[in-house]
Amino acid sequence: MNKNFPNKVVNFLKKEGFYVILFVCLCIVAVVAAVTVKDSKHSNTSSVQQSNVAQNNNLSKKTAKSQEKSSMGYDNALQVKKSANSQSQSKSSKSNSQSVSKTVRTSFEKPVNGTLARGYSGDPVYWDSTASYRPNLGYDLKCDLGTPVMAAMNGKVEEVNTSTQDGVEVIIDHQNGLKTVYSNLDPKVKVSKGQTVTAGTVIGSVGKTTLRSAYEKYGDHLHFAVLNGNNFVDPGKYIKY
Structure with a gap:
């Protein structure tokens, strides 16, 4: 170094x-x-x-x-x-x-002044007029010939039929699901199809136009029926005789 x-x-x-x-x-x-x-x-x-x-x-x-x-x-x-x-x-x-x-009412006014001669029956019953058994889908109300027949409730005349087995008849639609049928009327009815009626309106009078019950023992009468929808029901649900 x-x-x-x-x-x-x-x-x-x-x-x-x-x-x-x-x-x-x-x-x-x-x-x-x-x-x-x-x-x-x-x-x-x-x-x-x-x-x-x-x-x-x-x-x-x-x-x-x-x-x-x-x-x-x-x-x-x-x-x-x-x-x-x-x-x-x-x-x-x-x-x-x-x-x-x-x-919707639950009762009717009486369509005619009379008495109950034959009640509603869904089962066949005997008829003198035809010597046969069949149901009676309404009331047969005994009264004098010519007795006024009145609408049981407010409604509209649906049909006036002049040639049925039950005679001249008027059908009233009460526009609540119920219809009433008045049969064995005199041909000179007081209402026409489409006419509006109120309860108690005279629609005709009792006649002798029925074929089904023309010779029943109780004689002259109004056949009164009630339809609920398309089915006949017992008028006793709505009226008392």
Whole structure:
């Protein structure tokens, strides 16, 4: 090793020492500056992230409150709508019930002044007139020839038939599911098809036009029947003799 090397180093430091120290200081300053800038960026990034998180939290809270209010409003509106529908249905039901009670009667006025000679029977019964057994799907009401026959309820004349086995007959539609049939009338009826009548309106008089019961022991009579839909029913459900 060169014995003069240490002397050379010492001489170099004496001559260039200032610049070496300055270079080292600059390096230190640069390193410190770089670290400071990095920490500042990290701090700023953290602050921005924290700010974003806070904003997101506030936005979530506002959204949740808005949704809650909207849900409450929707629920309230739904409850109001249900309540309105329920009230409407209740009113409609009451209206329908009142309408039915006004249009459907459970009793008739007597179509003729007389007495019950033969009642309703769905089973065959014996008839002197034909010497046979058959049902009697109505009432045979004994009365004098020419006795006035009246409509049992308000309605509209559906048919005036002049040639049936039960004689001349008038059918009245009461427009509530019920119809009444008046048979064995005198040919000179007082009403016509399509005519509106009220209970008690005279529609004709008792005659001798029946073929089915012309020779029954009880003599002159009105055959009175009731239709519910298309089926004959017992007149006793609606009238008493």
